[in-house]
Amino acid sequence: MSKFMVLVKQLYKQKVSAKSFILTTLLYLVVLAGIMYWSEIRDLIFSGDADTIAVVNETNFDVSEVLQNTDDYEYEYVTAGEVAEKLKDGDYYAAFTLTDADGKLAAKIESYDPLPLNDQQSFQGMLSQAGQIYAMSQLDLSPEQQQLLLSSEPIITLNSINEAAADGKSADEKMAGVWISYAIGIIIYIFVATYLSIITTDVASEKGSRALEMLLVSVKPEIHFRSKIVGVFLVALTQFIILFGGLLLLLRFSDGGNKWSIVTNLLDSMSIGYFLYVMGFLFLTIFMYLIIGALFGSLVSKVEEAGQVMMPAMMLTLVGFYVMLTGMGNPDTMLIKVFSYIPFTSGMVMPMRLGATDISAIEPIISFGLLLGTVLALYFLSLSFYKRSVLTYSSGGIIEKMKTVFKVTT
């Protein structure tokens, strides 16, 4: 076995069998399972806990078709007299008093304690729907006419007259792109943050404990540098495969396969090219931050300083993540466009533009090329610097440490 393989094997074995790796992976799986089985968990925990809503209907309109019992709310049609007392006693969670106000439905919502936001929003949604139907009922429309009004949605066709532009995506496709890109952004952020920290701490710990000096007698610094990046990347890949596999199984078997069909529909709306780009951006971004992490780890003199030196890289990933979040609302802004070309953030931002906007084919190619070029340039620059920094011990901030390395090695 080559020295490179011995180092990679040792690092991989050590990290994958570490309690922190096993516990983190299990925790992620539990969180994923919790999300997938949330409705079942909620039913289990909160079953029979539907809140009772008193409805005092002072109109001649039958609201029971709109205000139907659900798992969360049960409606009880009552007269006004008993409501206040029962609200106070907690028999009713809230009370709606429906009256007519010049042909419009007026609703008063009462509760003993102030209502939480999600209940306020739910009640407002249901009551505005009831108000629409109430208004229609005043117009003496036939049931067919009412149905037509309720289901009327404009038929919209998008057509770009610029022949050079890419075929436009539908709103559904763009929304799917936004959500998939959001998921990818979170994956990149979590993986980069986790593994940047792991590689920086690992190199710093070996350097601080002087074990590195013993290793470098046998292996050249470039082999050590490569082995760290490849070893940690393989650990990240292992965790990715476990989580991705777990997610697929959960999607397949939870909710009677309903979620699986939603996901397959979602994926059907995206192209293979999109997924290849996303995987490319994902892995190159992780590689880039691993290179930076190994380099920064080689600058410190003891492991306690690792947090300090990796802060700039962590800030870069945070910037990318927040820019990606702003794209959730509007992925077509100038901010998103600019950051989709910056190699340190493009991994999180460009997949969003790819999935959720109509961009020409050349733009992701340029962004990907810039990222690839940066990874290669960073690799060779870091390698040359790593050879100098890995056995240089100094104090101070990151710039000061770099200056010391140049001072004592040139």
Place this chain on the structure above:
Amino acid sequence: MVLQLKDVTKRYRDFVAVDRLNFTIEKGEIFGLIGQNGAGKTTTFRMILDLQDTTEGLITWDGQPIKSVDRDILGYLPEERGIFPQMKVEEQLYFFGELHGMDKAVIKKDIDFWIQRFDLEEKRNVKAETLSKGNKQKVQLIASFIHKPKFLILDEPFSGLDPVNMELLKDAILYLRDQGMTILFSSHQMDNVEELCDHLCLLKRGESLFSGSLLDLKKQYGKTKLTVRTDKSFEELSKFPGVVHVKMERDSQAVLTLEDESYAPAIFDLLSNGGYMEKFSLDYLSLHEIFKEKVGAGLV
């Protein structure tokens, strides 16, 4: 000769860490590199190990530039102990062996041998971070030579060890020498250097003050250390011919430093006056004394 340093210099801009250093080490000998902190010992080791480039000069192993030599012939124990804290003792030794291209089955026998010799049997499957300082040092020493290097460098191998562990380590170093290993080591404890080394190099601020055999170094000063047990006072001893310094010790013992060993017979006659004398011993200066004299000269 197997290792040769020829005019080796290491310069960091204006600071000269090692200045035109020359010495040679023969195959199968133990060579000591001694000097104060910051004298350039670790820098010299790193240049020999090709962990740092030389600014000038040449280092050769068996006539070949050290850079072109197979790295697996080298073993190194750094001054500040370096082992993987999370790794178990045995796992750690296998790892270092495999890293030097050795087969697991081959290393096993050696690991068993050294673990037993260093009384680490109970610690075999214990994480390194839980070991005492002495045991960590033993594990690291084994890790540095488990691949049976031809040339072993030990940077301060005895620092912080209790006398029992120090003896164990000394025995191990002599055993390795007897197996044909060439060993270069540094130490602040001169009695250890004196006990183990055939040849040595004395460094002061990057410059070599002496390089050669221990006996040659001692001969430079001659037999000028005279230890006597007498009832004579400090004043009386100071007036003896050729005496340049007197140090009174316990039990009526005094150590006289002579200008020259030729004064010894006259002093013997004066002290014994033809009668019995309990102690009269003329010796070379110890390495500790020579070190203080040579390296400490000019220092406050």
